[in-house]
Amino acid sequence: MTGSMAEPTPVRKARADGRRNRELLLAAAHDAFVAAPGAAPGAASAVSLEKIARAAGVGIGTLYRHFPTREALAEAVYESELDEVMSITDAESLLPPDEGLRAWMNRYATFFAAKRGMLDVLRGGWASGAIATPMTRQRANAVVGEFLARGVADGSLRDMAADDVTAAMLGVMLSTVAGASAEPGQTQRLLDLLLVGLRPAAPA
Amino acid sequence: MTGSMAEPTPVRKARADGRRNRELLLAAAHDAFVAAPGAAPGAASAVSLEKIARAAGVGIGTLYRHFPTREALAEAVYESELDEVMSITDAESLLPPDEGLRAWMNRYATFFAAKRGMLDVLRGGWASGAIATPMTRQRANAVVGEFLARGVADGSLRDMAADDVTAAMLGVMLSTVAGASAEPGQTQRLLDLLLVGLRPAAPA
């Protein structure tokens, strides 16, 4: 019923303390994530949001208002890195689509593995929705879809739903990178395995 | 250094109250898991261990002593079902190995999906170790390895590390069953995709 009503363009500008607190929180969170991983593999680092708020010198309520979920906070902290990962590099663009896709997945896996601190913060939430926030996942789908389209065009990839491929890739990440027992070679082997399935069936 | 010393076979027999409490806890946990799923897909059911202990009429400490981790509790509750899932049925045995493996994976997926209550209890832990407890995972590896061996023998499957295949399967489960947004068809499609990768490469 509200139809295509445009937003009333709120005139008031954001309060200064609001933006300052946001920055403080981001900085504190970043520090916490970076410091988190910890050498001991067994240690369940897991950053506390209350500590982040305290480090930023704001109340816990303020943290939750700016970042309603842990995911939102993690996403904001790694925003620029995510932008990079969620796009196709020139090098990847020049490769044949199947190899380009493989290269991109590898970049994604590296990002994933490097941000263990981020994973620790997300821990406990992803059963209820996503390792990849809906928006982030859409972005991944877009990238995957682009590779698939090119691959279908030149015959190097099968015609598949992008979200299926994204799901398969995330599955590999979840079971080989996120788990404590991760062995790096396994991620590579499983991504290769996935790519095998994506090639067109040999003409019977 | 202790070498192959046999355990001293504790003579004292388990105390009666101990075993009784264990049973009470298992019963209460079972009820909680079954009641948990809840119709509302968005609802974050998530059973509380303290509630289970209270329902069983024992202290929280008692629960933790009998089942040191949530995983241990879930495993104990579903022990018999797990035994069934972690073995090969006659029907599966009669199929060609590749189809048998596919059928078994399907059974596993069904189990996984049916036990959402179990998943909810596990939520929050599996970044730090496993959706599949080390022991459960070993059992899965054994089953997968059996199929692989048969498949390699008759040429219907490639020679691969069983744990890689298990990891891939778990990945599919994690990203298509565990997530809230699960679409049942996707699990099937991804398992099919996995099987494609497991077939021997066509002789170039």
Add this chain to the structure above:
DNA sequence: CGATCTACCGGAGGGGCCTCCGGTACTCAG
């Protein structure tokens, strides 16, 4: 330059997680 009006602050509060330890009551030896 006030006065007003809200957007934003911050922490108290109810609940859960897991650990730790003093006390109990069950089992076994004599």
Add this chain to the structure above:
DNA sequence: CTGAGTACCGGAGGCCCCTCCGGTAGATCG
């Protein structure tokens, strides 16, 4: 049957999660 030793009990305690709301300080208007 009685006493000794100990396996097991149960909850208090420290930490974290997330929500909710009274109060305040910052932006805008006259």
